[in-house]
Amino acid sequence: MLESKAPDVHYVGMASLTEFNLAETVAVLTRTPATLNALLRGLPSIWVRGTEGEDTWSAFEIMGHLVFAERSDWMPRVRIVLENGEARTFEPFDRFAQLKESQDKSLEQLLDDFARLRRENLAALHALNLHQDDLTRRGKHPALGVVTLSELLATWAVHDLTHLHQLSRLMAHQYRGLVGPWSAYLGVLQCAGHSAP
Amino acid sequence: MLESKAPDVHYVGMASLTEFNLAETVAVLTRTPATLNALLRGLPSIWVRGTEGEDTWSAFEIMGHLVFAERSDWMPRVRIVLENGEARTFEPFDRFAQLKESQDKSLEQLLDDFARLRRENLAALHALNLHQDDLTRRGKHPALGVVTLSELLATWAVHDLTHLHQLSRLMAHQYRGLVGPWSAYLGVLQCAGHSAP
Numbered sequence: 001m002l003e004s005k006a007p008d009v010h011y012v013g014m015a016s017l018t019e020f021n022l023a024e025t026v027a028v029l030t031r032t033p034a035t036l037n038a039l040l041r042g043l044p045s046i047w048v049r050g051t052e053g054e055d056t057w058s059a060f061e062i063m064g065h066l067v068f069a070e071r072s073d074w075m076p077r078v079r080i081v082l083e084n085g086e087a088r089t090f091e092p093f094d095r096f097a098q099l100k101e102s103q104d105k106s107l108e109q110l111l112d113d114f115a116r117l118r119r120e121n122l123a124a125l126h127a128l129n130l131h132q133d134d135l136t137r138r139g140k141h142p143a144l145g146v147v148t149l150s151e152l153l154a155t156w157a158v159h160d161l162t163h164l165h166q167l168s169r170l171m172a173h174q175y176r177g178l179v180g181p182w183s184a185y186l187g188v189l190q191c192a193g194h195s196a197p
Numbered sequence: 198m199l200e201s202k203a204p205d206v207h208y209v210g211m212a213s214l215t216e217f218n219l220a221e222t223v224a225v226l227t228r229t230p231a232t233l234n235a236l237l238r239g240l241p242s243i244w245v246r247g248t249e250g251e252d253t254w255s256a257f258e259i260m261g262h263l264v265f266a267e268r269s270d271w272m273p274r275v276r277i278v279l280e281n282g283e284a285r286t287f288e289p290f291d292r293f294a295q296l297k298e299s300q301d302k303s304l305e306q307l308l309d310d311f312a313r314l315r316r317e318n319l320a321a322l323h324a325l326n327l328h329q330d331d332l333t334r335r336g337k338h339p340a341l342g343v344v345t346l347s348e349l350l351a352t353w354a355v356h357d358l359t360h361l362h363q364l365s366r367l368m369a370h371q372y373r374g375l376v377g378p379w380s381a382y383l384g385v386l387q388c389a390g391h392s393a394p
Contacts, residue, residue: 018243018371018372018374018375020375021241021243023241024241024243024244027239027240027241027244028240028244028368031235031236031237031240034235035232035235035236037235038228038231038232038234038235039228039232039361042224043224043225043228044218044220044221044224046215046218046221047221047224047225141378144377144378144379144381145378147377147378147379148377150375151375151376151377151378151379152379154372154375154376154377155376155377155379155383157372158369158372158376158379158383158385158386159383161365161366161368161369161385162365162369162383162384162385162386164236164361164364164365165362165365165366165369165384165385165388166384166385167361168358168359168361168362168365169358169362171225171358172355172358172359172362174215175215175351175354175355177215178215178217178347178348178351179348179351179352179355180341180344180345180348180351180352181338181341181342181344181348182341182344182348182349182352182355184341186352186355186356186359187359187362187363187390187391188355188358188359188362188363188391189355189359189391190391191362191388191391193384194384194385194386194387194388
């Protein structure tokens with residue numbers, strides 16, 4: 001998740017037929033730790049340490065980022081919305097903190113940390129016993145302006161998917177030179193990368 | 198995987214520092230069934246049946262495609278390379294076969310089928326006891342022309358990653374209208390889709 005580009009104006013979510021549903025959101029959030037564990041644990045280092053080039057992340061760094069976000073971003077912001085509303089702007093999120101914090105850990109430790117923190121956060125979310133009315137409560141993002149609780153929760157789930165998307169792309173990148181003429185058929189090799197990183 | 202666009206000429210894989218390594222390739226292929234199982238099993242239907250619009254696939258259709266490829270594409274082509282070389286062109290791969298084959302199955306049956314077929318295929322691959330010399334053996338693709346065994350095996354792994362990339366993108370698409378101003382920060386929402394579908 002970038003925290004540097006600010007749109008000029010605040011805008012309301014695009015028209016959509018999808019309504020926010022907390023159970024559907026939690027269904028994704030619940031599955032991410034096991035998905036990443038199945039994908040990454042025990043992989044040879046080409047897949048864990050490989051990047052997409054200078055100033056891009058490896059699988060290891062993505063896991064560090066997810067652990068840091070789990071500790072510092074999502075549930076603290078949920079609590080600020082519920083307790084302070086727009087009166088207290090969220091702390092800016094440091095997207096590079098994990099580069100210092102996780103450097104002495106193994107990938108396996110990061111996978112374990114992420115699974116534990118996510119489990120604790122979902123238990124804490126459940127304990128809040130949110131009602132439909134709560135989902136429209138507003139908070140203030142330091143760059144994006146006014147956001148709602150449902151937007152924050154939907155973003156938590158899509159943030160998981162953004163990093164799964166990035167992981168599959170960066171892993172595929174390691175084999176870019178090995179697939180021969182099939183590269184024309186493999187969509188993931190045409191993905192130029194979207195967020196930084 | 199598209200099988201319709203043919204480049205005008207056969208070209209050799211781009212220069213790369215990565216050497217093909219069978220164990221590293223198998224490490225990815227081995228993990229895909231559990232990854233998809235952790236991601237998809239038991240998800241609410243918005244995530245399983247949602248698509249990215251007309252003529253695009255749902256998670257259900259992607260799983261059907263992966264099952265069909267596992268049965269009809271990868272190992273049959275490996276055997277053709279080893280037994281016939283360039284003398285026998287691969288069968289064209291029907292990317293839409295699964296739309297008929299899997300329509301009466303559940304997502305859970307497709308996940309089970311995929312895990313079983315992948316396990317059988319990796320056992321069969323292991324039993325071939327491939328040597329370094331075998332990896333440069335050549336086969337003939339109906340659209341792409343001459344390909345090598347190592348290119349076929351690398352493509353098998355990157356094909357898994359292409360569909361993981363597609364899955365994360367199509368799931369995120371379901372929440373496109375719910376994340377509010379955060380959409381600017383979520384890379385997966387900027388991915389326009391690459392292969393068809």
